[in-house]
Amino acid sequence: MNLRRTIGFAARRARCMALVCAVALVATCAGPRWAVGREQPAAKPANARNGQESILIPTDVPIEMSAERLSVTNDGNTYTARGNVTIAQGNIRLRADTIMYDKRTNTVTARGKVIVRTGSDVVEAESITIKLADATGVVFNGKLLLTRHNVYLEGQKLEKVDESTYHIERGSFTTCDGAKPDWRITGRDLDVTLEGYGRLKHGFFYVRDIPVFYIPWFMYPAKRTRQSGFLMPTLSNSTLRGFDIRLPFFLAISPSVDATVIPRVCTKRALQTSVELRYVPLEDFKGRFYGEYTYDWQYGPPADPRSHRFYATWLHDQDVGGIARFKANGAWVSDRDYFELWAGRFDRRKRVRYLESNTVLYRQSNNALFQAEASHFDNLDIPNNAVTVQNLPIITGTLFNQQIPYTPFYFSSNVVYNHYYAPIMHKQWLGSRWQMNARLGLPVSLGNILKLEPSITYFGKAYVADYYEHDKSVKSVKSVRADLYQVDGDLFTDLHAVYGGTLFGFHGIKHTMRPRVSWTYRPPTRTEGYPTFDETDQVDGISLVKAEVRQTLTGRLGPREYLDFMTLSLSQGYDFANDDPTMSRPITKVRSGMGWTNTLAELTFKPHTLVDLMAQTEYDPLMDRARRYSVSLGLMDHRGDMVRVLHQFTEDGMRRDLNRQTNVSVQLKLLSSLDCFFENQYTHQFNFSYFTSFGLVYHPQCWSVELKYSESRSRDPVSQRIKEPDQTVFMTVSLYGLGQVYRMSREWGEILASPFGASDAIIP
Secondary structure, three states: OOOHHHHHHHHHHHHHHHHHHHHHHHHHHHHHHHOOOOOOOOEOOOOOOOOOEEEEEOOOOOEEEEEOEEEEOOOOOEEEEEEEEEEEEOOEEEEEEEEEEEOOOOEEEEEEEEEEEEOOEEEEEEEEEEEOOOOEEEEEEEEEEEOOOOEEEEEEEEEEOOOOEEEEEEEEEEOOOOOOOOEEEEEEEEEEEOOOEEEEEEEEEEEOOEEEEEEEEEEEEOOOOOOOEEOOOEEEEEOOOEEEEEOOEEEEEEOOEEEEEEEEEEOOOEEEEEEEEEEEEEOOEEEEEEEEEEEEOOOOOOOOOOOEEEEEEEEEEEEEOOOEEEEEEEEEEOOOOHHHHHOOOOOHHHOOOEEEEEEEEEEEOOOEEEEEEEEEEEEOOOOOHHHOOEEEEEEEEEEEEEEOOOOOOEEEEEEEEEEEEOOOOOOEEEEEEEEEEEEEEOOEEEOOOEEEEEEEEEEEEEEEEEEEEOOEEEEEEEEEEEEEEEEEEEEEEOEEEEEEEEEOOEEEEEEEEEEEEEEEEEOOOOOOOOOOOOHHHOOOOEEEEEEEEEEEEEEEEEOOEEEEEEEEEEEEEEEHHHHOOOOOOOOOEOOOOOOEEOEEEEEEEEEEOOEEEEEEEEEEOOOOEEEEEEEEEEEEOOOOOEEEEEEEEEEOOOOOEEEEEEEEEEEEEEEOOEEEEEEEEEEOOOOEEEEEEEEEEEOOOOEEEEEEEEEEOOEOOOOOOEOOOEEEEEEEEEEOOOEEEEEEEEEHHHHHHOOOOHHHOOOO
């Protein structure tokens, strides 16, 4: 399996050449089949039009020809059709004032308002000459429209020299409609060899009728398959990096393996090389590796610059003998500050503060799942990751919920093995743990309304662990816990009501409500003396009754077409065991001595594709305040205007803000081809906007220009100091069909000191 989809950017250079070649191919694809030198009688078709002479030429695909006059010379070597000549074969249609076939030279010539249609593609020319023997030909003063990419190609002479070589004289290329396109590329001579290269001589880039710059000579790939070669280089300027130059090279290793190598020079900062390797030898064996090495002579103190830095990722997915699946996801970085400057492949607003690498081998059937996993965490918020506890391997066996044969009972089970370790062992439990959960349930219907499902779950745990201080074990535990179990009861019903009429564009609405009451009981147990690896080892006694109601509104759009446009759920619980001093306090309790849990509410409202509302909250009834909430509202219209607002808040048990921020995104269409946009992400927790961006996008039919100003701020995770803002102006010009051909990027400080200049241009 090849990787054409992964190298779309590499094909942009070759697209112009491939389109040029299509002109001659369109002309010759009809020629060898409709003008054949077979001596067979012609038959008049039944649907011949009045005033037209028509014949059927018997070929592999029959050809229908009609004209006002059909004639043949005395020697029978030349056939001529005149007056509104039309030819049809398959999806090919050709029209001309005159078409002549010379049997001696095996040549077809069409003259006068020649139009060739192949599917939706169109060729217009003054004349076309085709040599049938070698399938070569010439198009004079021709124009080509390829509707799939909206490409227009024009030339005074387009000649197919041999089977794979083409020559175009005084041609032009554009993706713009109209007699005067907004932009076009012209060339005096253009030679193309399929599966080879194209060469352009004496070319110009035009804006309307104005030549902008001269291209004396240019060579680029004209292969329809992937090939090795240089991609579009980039050049920019920055006060921090200096001149930033990238020269990517695409390497086609095999039909199923390719790579992109990008050397990079930042004159004030570093030398960098990145490699992206992609492989898909089989449908069930594929992967991608990306790595970059940076020689950064400005990083770190002068005494220890730590110049050698790197970052790498690896994704892999394969089938193992048809019986299992193997997946790998790796990420490695040389230091915790790498993404601060070299995060071009990351959105820094996401604040990547840890990396996780894992490999998973699993096998799944309809009833069971077996999985073995190894994980590694790299915490970038601490100076030494050796103190981070790693959990590997993780071995899991799961039996899905299924009915026990010949009984009304349902059984499910889960067995997990974990091993925890850390290179530096200090004040932490390390070792192994076995866990087993076995659940037995009995669904029961109480009449036609109520449904009851009681169940009991047994939890078994076994530990072999040590507690370490300063790399020395001070306590060892080898024990089995067999006293853990949990009893659950779930009682619910479904109520329905259907309303006629029309609302929000729906033809009828169905209201579904599911009230539910559940009870969970877990007896108090002794927790002293057992290791605590994670939250699953915190087993609290509980006797919790929880009430929940979920409502759904479903609208009917048409026959067998429905939409759940609103859902609302509310839940509240009370723990009767919370007042028992012999039981430990669950972390979800509102306050010691009180059994009420927090009230949870979730709302989703989407009555139309142009309206989107989602909200959720966690309310503390004892403190009479919200502990957590999030509201997201999106409004759109058919023009393309959009407003989206997101506000979220979370606090801890000490009423300290963990997160409080508001994000606003606006896009407005000022004109049919002019948009403006604004985006702001503000943290109320620290009272600053960590990202702001606004700008304009002008996008006519065949090109676009974007002017954007952005300002980003960040807070140092160690010193908590808000760093100086990064202010940048971007300008991007794109020509549809050729991709981005110009980009200007400068820091705001530079722009204040000097006007815009061409030194920041990225020239292809």
